[in-house]
Amino acid sequence: MAYSVMTKYQCKCSDLGYKCSYVLEEGRAEDILPMFKIHLRYAHNVWDFTDEMAEKVKNATKEIS
Numbered sequence: 055m056a057y058s059v060m061t062k063y064q065c066k067c068s069d070l071g072y073k074c075s076y077v078l079e080e081g082r083a084e085d086i087l088p089m090f091k092i093h094l095r096y097a098h099n100v101w102d103f104t105d106e107m108a109e110k111v112k113n114a115t116k117e118i119s
């Protein structure tokens with residue numbers, strides 16, 4: 055059986071301009087946005103997740119393995 059390397063997606067809160075050490079790692083790129091939205095809500099009191107914010111999160115998301 056072939057062993058496949060798990061690709062992960064990582065987004066650092068500090069890359070969005072927050073003084074925060076939170077690093078989100080997800081196995082699927084589509085999980086990044088909703089999970090980051092939750093972090094912003096609880097950690098930074100950001101209730102309004104705008105398209106601009108979503109774009110920032112997408113740009114800050116990196117593929118790692």
Ligand SMILES: [Zn+2]
Binds near residue numbers: 072076098
């Ligand atoms: Zn944060």
